[in-house]
Amino acid sequence: MNRSFEKSNKMLGRALEIIPTASQTFSKSHLQYPKGHAPMFIERGLGSRVWDVDGNEYIDMVNGLMAVSLGYNDPDVNRAVMEQLSKGICFSLPSELEYELAQLLVEIIPCAEMVRFGKNGSDATSAAIRLSRAYTGRDKVAVCGYHGWQDWYIGSTARHLGVPQPVRALTQTVPYNDLEALENILKTETYAAFILEPMNVELPRPGYLEGIRKLTESTGTVLVFDEIVTGFHYALGGAQEYFGVTPDLSSFGKGMGNGMPIGAIVGKKEIMKLQDDIFFSGTFGGEALSLAASIAAIKKMKREPVIKQLWSFGGRLSAAVEKVIAANGLGDVLSLKGLDPWKVLSFSGRGDVSAMAVRTFIQKEMIAQGVLLLSSHNMSYAFTEGDHVAVVSAYEKTLDALASGLKRGTLVAEMGCPVIEPIFKVR
Structure with missing residues (x-):
């Protein structure tokens, strides 16, 4: 899906003039998203969804860095x-x-x-x-x-x-x-x-x-x-x-x-x-x-069964994504770690392609499919069956493209954006 980030990019340029990193949080800043291929500013949220300043809609798997446990506008x-x-x-x-x-x-x-x-x-x-x-x-x-x-x-x-x-x-x-x-x-x-x-x-x-x-x-x-x-x-x-x-x-x-x-x-x-x-x-x-x-x-x-549902949907999503990883022969570059309410994506390199290049590509493609993703599944109570189907579908398309790009040896060249740099690693 083609998404415009024109307003986001213009706002980013203005914000950088007066706000260091244009954000109050490193992990929410432009430094952690594929340049030119991701929203930089969110306008509103409802349930499991957010809308950026350009009007693009996403299933949010970041959820305010796990601050939004019940969903937006509960x-x-x-x-x-x-x-x-x-x-x-x-x-x-x-x-x-x-x-x-x-x-x-x-x-x-x-x-x-x-x-x-x-x-x-x-x-x-x-x-x-x-x-x-x-x-x-x-x-x-x-x-x-x-x-x-x-x-x-x-x-x-x-x-x-x-x-x-x-x-x-x-x-x-x-x-x-x-x-x-x-x-x-x-x-x-x-x-x-x-x-x-x-x-x-x-x-x-x-x-x-x-x-x-x-x-x-x-x-x-x-x-x-x-x-x-x-x-x-x-x-x-x-x-x-x-x-x-x-x-x-x-x-x-x-x-x-x-x-x-x-x-x-x-x-x-x-x-x-x-x-x-x-x-x-x-x-x-x-x-x-x-x-x-x-x-x-x-x-x-x-x-209400909030915690139970975080485990249930988190577990189902993890199992489905692991099947997609295996089906595409990507177990050496991508795996899921942790417990079901908070599964973390673990990236590895292959050949000349670095782990951060793999992460950048996955983020870029998932965002193109309408899923806002950082590097983990931050589950919320608002996550629905429809969200589950949509996120798994996005992974299927993304990981198929990842496997093809790695096979051709053109993944980084065709990515169209710089590789994201890590802030620092503590986990």
Whole structure:
């Protein structure tokens, strides 16, 4: 299908003059989409669909980087937001919504004895690290996964420009599923915390999560689960409920507000009480619209089979795509990793064609077929049977074209756009 991106491209040119990367989020920016063959700006969304500024319609498999768990313009969330809007947004004292949402989280999340709110995942993970340092009296932190943009974490990645070396030296990266590597550093030096995504593209090996729980307890290290992605996708209580391992602290965000800006740090009372002494405070931490949205979203997740449907449609889609991959002989360049609510596309090169070239081609062709795709299946409750059929059909056409291009040896030459450059790899 021929799609025009004329308005998108013109708007991109104007935006780049006054907004670095023309976006507030690297993963939403033009840097992560095939140049000239993808929308740069979205105008509206409804259910599982979005429309760009040129009027093109897409099934959205990105869903606001997993922030939209129920679907765009969910009527229950919208109703709660509109009702609260008529009452007020930001008050001079806390609102009762703060207690109501905190109580909901305490009821459903295994480690949650106390709760504090922020505006995003980075707020929550950074609060967890400060709490851990205050609780233990230690400075160093071990990390495993992606944990936000603040200095304490981003200094450990390739995107560390602007982070002082003494700050960078306090954070140690540890490979996932390597209990021995974690044991080596925790028994060599004292660490305030080990923060990890309990599950990412790789399944935890049998005993791994249980092992890090025992190891952190024996070394006096605070165990923090970063559940920004896994929360409200794998189980209502997050990966800690799904895997049956309870951390000391956890961070949540993304799907808990169905697109509204909210994050939460939850955990053991003896650690969380130190919030009285550390300074984790913000004018908009109790912003009422996001609290109302989150309450409505979580109540809907409790009331309806939201999580079950993420698993069901995610599993069916993964199985169908894997059949298409096999039918086209592409198992060496494309595979799916992770659990069904969040399957990640893993790209590999073949011959002179790089992994990023394969990704670029797939994104370009899927967008041409009306599917907005980054590099994962971010499932939402609004995904329908019709969406499933359409996405599988798009994959059939895309992967057939990929196989043909690789066979001819002309894939990159015929792509018509530069190969996307990776931001950095942490998963």
